[in-house]
Amino acid sequence: MDSYEDEHVAGEPARAVGMAGLSLPYQVAAGVCLALVAVVGCVHLAMVFLHVAPSNVVTKQHGEAVDGWVYPEFEQNWKLFAPNPLQQNIAVQVRAEYTGSDGGRRTSGWIDLSAEDGEAIRGSLLPSHVHQNQLRRGWDFFLSSHDGENRPDGLRGRLSESYMRRIVMQRLDAGDLGGPVARIQLRSATTPVEAPAFSDEKIDTRSAYRQLPWWTITAADLPKGADNGRTEADR
Structure with a gap:
């Protein structure tokens, strides 16, 4: 007391x-x-x-x-109980055109971003939601808002392009290609899932590719904005 x-x-x-x-x-x-x-x-x-x-x-x-x-950050999707499960593996790949230390332009090989996500969550008890869904949903958003000639369907299509550029540059920024990125090119590799052993169905498991035109990278596409320094577009 x-x-x-x-x-x-x-x-x-x-x-x-x-x-x-x-x-x-x-x-x-x-x-x-x-x-x-x-x-x-x-x-x-x-x-x-x-x-x-x-x-x-x-x-x-x-x-x-x-x-x-x-769109695109708050998109709502109600396909949780889709009656037709995916029968294909879709990998999103990118290659970049960048400027080397000698000032010359170079083009990287194709980088499999989907494979990197798969490696990041494989064996993890608490896999990241970003690694599981961000790239996959972003690519699905792009495909659903573009026609077969990769032309955007209005505002939604243009937003999906910007969203994909930001996702890809965030992944590339985490590594080091050897210089600032000037342009990127995306493609998807679609590989049908092989039929189970008990099935007589014959499935061609060769990959089919959908390749987009080159996109010029600007400061708006960079994770840290114009101060990041990994683009030449505004120089």
Whole structure:
């Protein structure tokens, strides 16, 4: 009791806790920040709801704004229980054109990004969601928003291209090709899964490739922005 009485002198007002313990300017600043977080949270929930809701008056009039908010980071996908499982292995590969230390342009070999993801999660008890899904879903997003000639289908297609460039440059930035990247080229290698031993079905397991044109890399495609220094496009 003595120690308690020493710490709580009779007549001394109790100290305020939480926001009440802050000075008035800090209380105002904290209140504004909380209000902004609440507004952004409400806007995000509303945008996602409009994205997954059936077509209505709002989405018909403001559909482009909704898509611009949702794609590509917040895309909703309801194929968890797809009745037709994949019967192909799809690998996303990239090669880069970069500038060597002598100033000459060089082209790297094809780098299998999907194989790198597979190696990163193989044997892991807690595999990364990024390694499992980011590249795979990004490529699926690209294919679903482009035609057979690799032409984008409006805003969604252009967003998917930007998203893929950022994903690829994030992977390339983690390594060292030998110089700043000027351009990249993507392709997918689709390999049918071999039929099981008990089946008489004959399946051609040779890989088929879909190759995209070269994309010029700009500062907007880099993980750390213009200060990263791994692109020549803006020089």
